[in-house]
Amino acid sequence: MITAITVQPTSNSLHAAYRPIVFQVTAVSLFDTFIQPPVVYCDIYFGGVYYKTVSKTIPLASGEWQFDIQDAAQEYLRKYLAPNAGTEFYQATPAMTKSFCRFRASGINTNGFVVPEGLIPVQGTGSQPPVNGGGTESNSFYIVNATLQHEDNQNLAAHLNTYKNGTWSAQAWPLTHRPQPYPIGLSESDYYPIAYTGISPLKCINVYYRFRGQTTFHSATKCLENPCPIVQIVHSEVTVIDETAQELQFFHQVMPYYVTGVKMEYRPINSEDDFTVIFYDPEQGSTPGEGIEITVPRDIYDVYFTAIGNCSGGRTAHLVIGETL
Amino acid sequence: MISTESAYHIPDGTKNVATLFPSISWKDVEEYYLVINNLEGDPIATTCNNKIVGGIEDNTVRLHFLNSLGMIDAVNFCQVQEDYDIKSDNSEKPLSYPLIKSDGGSARYNIRANESYKVITTLYSEEQMKWLKELFSSPAVWVEWKGTQGQADDYLPVVLADAKYTTLKIEERYTYQVTVEYRLSNQDITIRN
Structure with missing residues (x-):
């Protein structure tokens, strides 16, 4: 088993994919803690x-096991070219990711086979999504598809701080x-490319401009729409109560803080009747063991979910669920 | 949930902000910068001070490139030369009998044709050469392209020529002329038969 993670990136720190991202752990065998x-x-x-x-x-001379994940990060991260003359905040998702590692030890069983610890994760394929596994989890941190030169400060955030001009959040570079x-x-x-690790969405652009021959700056503000998230049903269940009634139960993903309600129709x-509409707290719909339950006559139903709150253009997830008589 | 923790491209070009702020007379603006706020109104980021120089109409070429931090920067150049490079192989075949006047014995095949360009800029000083090195060594470069035939404006991929660039001059230290040569990444498609 893993006994300690002795070296790891600081929680929520920023790292360049083309520089070492190193972990060190101590571990003992699953079947004999002395080896x-x-x-x-x-x-x-x-x-x-x-x-x-x-x-x-093979561990280091100190007995610690060292891993560098920069190769995997370089493989995973990509460039992103925003459309010509676009007018939105374009999220360059391929260029930055949040990451962590889970460490697992192993042991040799009585038949001489290596037995890995815990739940083994499964890699995704063209037709199957990846399945997460178990293990001792490290801090979470960010990796950017970036490099640092030899003479640069090897702390990416400290390096980028020297290029900040004007007003900046501590969570943006x-x-x-x-x-x-x-x-x-x-x-x-x-x-203008930035890295941002805050949870509040980017919303408004303030432009400060100066006309030729003038010395003063004028300003104007434009606020863009921040879209509501699509409600993704991660689990749904039908429970037949009796010959005429059934209970439909749903869970969806955890919503961001600015979603204050979910509309279900x-x-x-x-x-062709009107939809029955109910509103509920998004926390309830995403809490395992709770979720949203409705008792309805036995039939197949069209169900729509829409996130609402301090966001716009709420998009609807559609589900067909239920059992007929 | 939608994750806000990410890298972002903030629309910052004159063409981008002219659409966002149509009431501003952009042709009279000399410089501008943007401050970005989050949902709560807190300032998040401030862009560079953008200085408006000669536009795309007067032979300006804008090269967008992948910078060393994994995102996109751009440099303005003035186009000074355009070449059309053609390479091909030759084949020989016997003539038919009776002779067909329009039939040739020597023919051209494997024709490869492409445009190459030479562009220069004097907009950047010695201290900005460190940043320009990121263009010279960038693995991905695009030229800004004005849409034709009803197509939207876009980017065309280009390949920079390997070269040795002078980034520090002993004389005329404050006048910098940087010359870059590139060719289009996709060569012309030629008919074979």
Whole structure:
């Protein structure tokens, strides 16, 4: 079993994919705590989803098992080119990810076979999604598809802090070394790249501009829509109560803080009657063991869910569920 | 849930902000910068001070490139030369009898044709050369393309020529002319038969 994680990235820290991202753990065999395990596994998770495992069979002289996940991060992360002349905040999802590792030890059983510890994760394939496994979990941190040169501060956040000009949140950094002033022509597309680790969505753009021959800056503000999340039903269940009634139960994902309610609409599948509408607390709908339950006559139902709150363009998830008589 | 923790591209170009702020007379603006707020109204980020220079209409070429931090920056150049490079192989075949006047014995095949460009800029100073090195060594570069034939504006992938760039000059230290050569990533498609 894993006894300690002795070296790991600080929680919520920022790292460059093209520099070492190192972990060290101590471990003992599953079957004899006085000997070292034959293999120690480091399961790498990107965006909360299992990506791949790296394993070691020989520890350092100190007895610690060392892993560097930069190769996996370089494999996983990608560039993203926003559309020409776009007018939204474009999330460059492929260029940055939240990551953690789960470590598992192993032992040699009485038949001489290596037995890995805990629940083994399964890699995703073209047709099957990955399945997360168990193990001792590290801190969570961020990796950016970035490099640092030899002379740069090897702490990515500290390096990027030196390129901040004007007002910045402690949870945002420029992902560019572009100069001040930055030349740009009329009718040209451009984006200012940033890394952001806050939970409050980006909302408004304030432009400060100066006309030729003037010294004062004018300003204007434009607030963009932040879309409500799509309600994703992660579990649904039908319980037949008797010959005429059934109970439908749903769970969905955890909603961001700005979603204050979820609207559920349902009606029998071939009905043209109005939908029955109920509103509920999103926390209730995402709490395992609670969820949302409705008791309805036995039939097949069209069910729609819409997240509502301090967001717009709430999108609807559609589900067909129920049992006929 | 939707994760807000991510890298973002903030629309920052004149073409982007002109759509967001149509009431501003952008042709009269000399410089501007943006401050981004979150849902609670707290400031999150401040962009560079953007200085408006000659536009895309006057032979300006804008190269967007993958920077060393994994995101996209752009540099303005002035196009000074365009070449059309053609390479091909030759084949020989016997003539038919009776002779067909339009039939040739020597033919061209495997024709490869592509445009290459030479562009220059004097917009950047010696201290900005460190940033320009990221363009010179970038693995992915695109040229900003104005849509034609009803197509939307977009980017065309290009390949920078390997070269040795002068980033520090002993004389004329404050006048920098950087020359870059590139070709389109997709060569012309030619008919074979």
